Amino acid sequence: MGEAGDQMDAETIGELLEDEYARSILAAISVESLSAEELAEECDASPPTVYRRLNRLQEHDLIDEEQIPSPDGHHYRRFSARLEQVTIELQDGSYAVSIERTETDAVDRFTKLYEGLR
Amino acid sequence: MTGIEITVEGGSTAVGLFAFGLAFATIVVGVWIALVAYRGYRRSGERSVLFLAVGIALASTVRTSASIVFSTAGASSVVTNAVAVSSQFAGLVLILYAIYGRPERHGGRAVAAAVLGGLLTLIVPFVVIDTFGPNESLVEAGLNGLPAIVGAFVTIQAYRGYRRYGQRPMLLLAVGLGLLTVGSFGTITGLYVLTTVSDAGALVVIGSVELGGLLAILRSLTRE
Numbered sequence: 001m002g003e004a005g006d007q008m009d010a011e012t013i014g015e016l017l018e019d020e021y022a023r024s025i026l027a028a029i030s031v032e033s034l035s036a037e038e039l040a041e042e043c044d045a046s047p048p049t050v051y052r053r054l055n056r057l058q059e060h061d062l063i064d065e066e067q068i069p070s071p072d073g074h075h076y077r078r079f080s081a082r083l084e085q086v087t088i089e090l091q092d093g094s095y096a097v098s099i100e101r102t103e104t105d106a107v108d109r110f111t112k113l114y115e116g117l118r
Numbered sequence: 119m120t121g122i123e124i125t126v127e128g129g130s131t132a133v134g135l136f137a138f139g140l141a142f143a144t145i146v147v148g149v150w151i152a153l154v155a156y157r158g159y160r161r162s163g164e165r166s167v168l169f170l171a172v173g174i175a176l177a178s179t180v181r182t183s184a185s186i187v188f189s190t191a192g193a194s195s196v197v198t199n200a201v202a203v204s205s206q207f208a209g210l211v212l213i214l215y216a217i218y219g220r221p222e223r224h225g226g227r228a229v230a231a232a233v234l235g236g237l238l239t240l241i242v243p244f245v246v247i248d249t250f251g252p253n254e255s256l257v258e259a260g261l262n263g264l265p266a267i268v269g270a271f272v273t274i275q276a277y278r279g280y281r282r283y284g285q286r287p288m289l290l291l292a293v294g295l296g297l298l299t300v301g302s303f304g305t306i307t308g309l310y311v312l313t314t315v316s317d318a319g320a321l322v323v324i325g326s327v328e329l330g331g332l333l334a335i336l337r338s339l340t341r342e
Contacts, residue, residue: 066283110217111279111288116167117158117174118287118339 008060010088010095016060017086021045022053026081029063033080054079064104067115133318140325141186147332148179154339169216169228176209177269178298178335182328199258200243203265206299208236210268217275239264256310262303269299290338297331 017023024043028034036054040047057063062083067075085100155171181202188198215228243257276292279285305327309320 106217107275107278107282110275111283111285113166113170113216114276114279114288114291115285116162116164117155117170118341 008097008099010097012060013086013088013097013099016056016062019053021049022057025050025053025079026057026062026083029079030081030083033066033078035068035076035078039079061101062099064102064108066112130318133316133322137318137321137325140322140329141190144182144325144329144332145186147329147336148183151175151332151336151339152179154336158339166216169212173209173212173214173216174335177206177213177265177295178209178332180209181206181298182332195258196243196247199261200240203261204236204239206265207239207268208232210265210272210299211235213272214268258306258310262306266299266303269295269303273300287338287341290334290341294331294333294335294338297327297334301327301331 021043025039028039028042034042036047036050039045039054040050043050054063058065062081064080064082065077066080068078070076082101082104083099084102087098087100089096089098152175155175159168159171184205185198185202188201189195193201209232211232212228215231219228239261243261246257246260273292273296276288276295280288280292302324305324309315309323315323
């Protein structure tokens with residue numbers, strides 16, 4: 001959706017990607033969607049570390065999550081990366097950051113929203 | 119019966135009592151849906167979920183309860199129908215906005231659009247009757263077509279959500295919204311064509327379809 005109105009400043013995106021765990025989490029879930037437990041194993045980090053990074057990435061809309069119902073009734077979440085491209089433009093003394101994200105379609109949004117309502 | 123009196127012409131007392139039971143159940147289930155939806159919003163706290171919750175409440179609870187409350191209060195069937203249809207229409211607009219728009223940023227516009235759309239659907243039947251003469255049932259049937267078209271679209275999106283993720287709540291939501299919009303429109307139109315059905319009979323048939331829709335939505339919201 002990388003249109004204007006989606007602006008993030010250069011400092012924020014810098015801080016986000018400076019973190020090694022955040023980078024490896026994003027890289028892992030850009031290949032396939034994973035649960036937090038799988039990510040902890042994949043990135044060799046503790047689950048709280050993974051959750052903290054996931055929350056931060058989610059705040060900036062850089063990842064997507066889907067609820068997977070399991071037979072025992074406990075839902076679990078899988079994450080996938082939405083970040084595709086970051087462009088930082090320096091013009092007339094200021095930085096403009098624009099982010100391209102993977103499109104999610106209406107059906108995805110509807111299902112996810114409704115899951116949030118239930 | 120004390121307090122509430124439903125007057126219908128034609129049809130036996132049994133049918134009348136059944137219609138009363140239906141109306142009562144419709145209000146109970148409708149209010150229940152609104153409460154569950156509100157609780158869902160409180161839990162998530164997200165604005166887009168709020169739009170979805172209000173949309174579902176308007177499209178289901180307010181539509182069905184308004185028909186009952188207004189007709190019981192003695193409003194004409196044109197007024198009753200116009201209020202029901204316009205609130206449902208506004209609800210569907212809010213649901214669409216929750217899905218397609220960005221309620222986090224521009225919520226005000228969607229509310230304005232929903233109110234405007236609702237008001238227009240509210241006024242249209244009176245203008246039509248004023249212009250083309252008082253063929254009320256025809257106007258009612260026609261007016262229901264508007265939310266039916268939008269409702270069919272939302273229903274298909276919910277069904278696609280079910281197909282893609284295999285989530286049964288989305289299937290139930292599709293069934294519920296479908297019955298409340300397309301189902302209700304189809305029934306009203308069908309009954310208009312079949313002029314042999316008595317008023318009370320028609321009330322029961324439409325009431326059953328709508329209660330079925332409400333039950334499907336309630337189940338979809340509360341199912342684990």
